[in-house]
Amino acid sequence: MSDQPQIVVLGAGLGGTIAAYEIRQALGKSASITVLNKGEDYWFVPSNPWVAVGWREPESIRVHLPPVMEKHGIGFNSVGAAKVHPKENRVELLDGSSVSYDYLVIATGPELAFDEIPGFGPNGHTQSICVTDHAKAAHAKFEELCANPRPIVVGAVQGASCYGPAYEMAMILDTELKRRKIRDRVPMTFVTPEPYVGHLGLDGVGDTKGLLESEMRDRHIKWITNAKVTSVEDGKVHVEEVNDDGSLKKTHDLDFGWAMMLPAFRGVEAVMGIEGLSNPRGFIITDKHQRNTAYPNIFGLGVCIAIPPVGPTPLPVGVPKTGFMIESMVTAIAQNLKEILAGQEPTHEATWNAICLADFGNGGVAFVAKPQIPPRNVNWASEGKWVHLAKIGFEKYFLHKVRSGESEPFYEKLALHVLGVKKLRFN
Incomplete structure (x- = not known):
């Protein structure tokens, strides 16, 4: 066993991958770093909607x-984690072996x-875009729908x-569907537990309510908000629409030939x-320094950490952990580990800002929320074809970042570009 501190990063998604790079950059060769993941590949999940339609x-x-x-x-270990044993400072793997740690960074995703x-x-009976394999399967079903047009949910x-x-x-x-000239044969309904279109789990950002409602009207997409999905059968989604007090308002039985709804998340079994x-x-409990309160040698970041909702809603509506927010958590953890290994108390806190480029195929909506939870210092949203181009550039840049092991934070720079010039140029 090396005399160096053993730092283990659990998970190699967006958060875990860049955490490993940034911790290495912050600590140099003063610590041993190991990433544990189930599988050897990173997938750029924001591109999964494009995978689902074959783009x-x-x-x-x-x-x-x-x-x-x-x-x-x-x-790097690709076996996958079975269970974290925090009292023993070890992670049990799926093959029965264990990896010991001095410090653990949990970035498993949900x-x-x-x-x-x-x-x-x-x-x-529904499709998913949460995992790239799911999106690939969704594309196969989408091609079937195009050959036999039916409603979409x-x-x-x-x-x-x-x-x-x-x-x-x-x-x-x-x-x-418009490119294939069959949109007129495919009615579409948007179903969400949000109290209004554009809530986004953030009580809106700028005029996301107006922007997204307008976009849906222009595209002839009907919507049901305050919607609880009770069950799904082959070709039919059963929905209860509730009032603001949570009481039943109306039931809907929506026919579909293709359906995709994002699920609720929970912590992983480990x-x-x-x-x-x-x-x-199952979400990791952390303090303002991203450190667990019961086990101070464990940190958490990304989708796997516990964050309370922004306020009461008739149905459960969670708060998103955006890329900007995750990158800020990564930087805080890397710098706090540097301080701890130098015998100091951690001082760094994540800023928890949000920037989102929502691509609509031929345009899109961008928003910046600083901080992510209201009230905010910056509360801005805009739309235009530039958002689609920016999303393509963002995909190109971030894949380069992961492939090269680059540790420089990116989202703050992106937010400044969006707020300053509204147009992004990526080399």
Whole structure:
């Protein structure tokens, strides 16, 4: 065993991957860093709506991680975690072996709670874009729909905490169906637990309500808000629409030939049910320094951490953890680890700002919220074709960032560009 501190990063999605790079940059060669992940690949999940309509091949948004990690002196294990044992400072892997740590950074992302609604999800009757393999399967079903046009249902279910991709999916579907000249044969309904269109789990940002409602009217997309999905059967979604006090307002039985709704999230099995580490839903409990309160040598970042909702809503509506927010958590953890290893108390806090580029296929909506939770110092939203071009550039840049092991934070720079000139140029 090396005399160096052993830092383990659990998860190699957006948060875990850049955390490994940035911690290495912050600590140099003073610590050993190992990434644990189930599988060897990083997938650029924001491009999954494009995969679902055939605009991207899955391989084009994949990064094979072991060579990049090795180049930067970061260990990589692709077996996958079975259980975190915080009292023993070890992570048990799926093959029965264990990896010990001095410091653990949990960046697992969520488990997708499709099983909470009968008939819901890829193992049921609806599609998903949460995982690239799901999006690939959704594309196959989309081609079947195009050969035999029928209604579409898109949106999110109660308890979901990520709404931007649902709006993207609806608009991208509309764009592609128009290109194929069959949109007139495919009625579309957007279903969401949000109290209004454009709430986004953030009580809106700028005029997202007006912008997104207008976009849906222009595209002839009907919507149902305050919507609870009770069950799904083959070709039909059962929905209860509720009043502001949560009482039943109306029921809807929506026919579909293709449906995609984002699920609620919960913590992964490896951290579920560990007192002091995770809450009843399995999300990691952290303080303002991203450090767990019961186990101070454990940090959490990204979708897997616990964040309270912005306010009461008739149905459960979670708060999104956006890329800007996640990158800020990564920087705080990297700098706090540097301070701790130098014998100091951690001082860095994440800023928890949000920037989102919601691509609609031939345009889009961008918003910046600083901070993410209201009241805000910056509360801005805008629309235009430039958003679509910016999203393409963002995909190109971020895949380069992961492939190269670049550790420089990106989202603050992106926010300044969006607010300053509204047009982004990516080299």
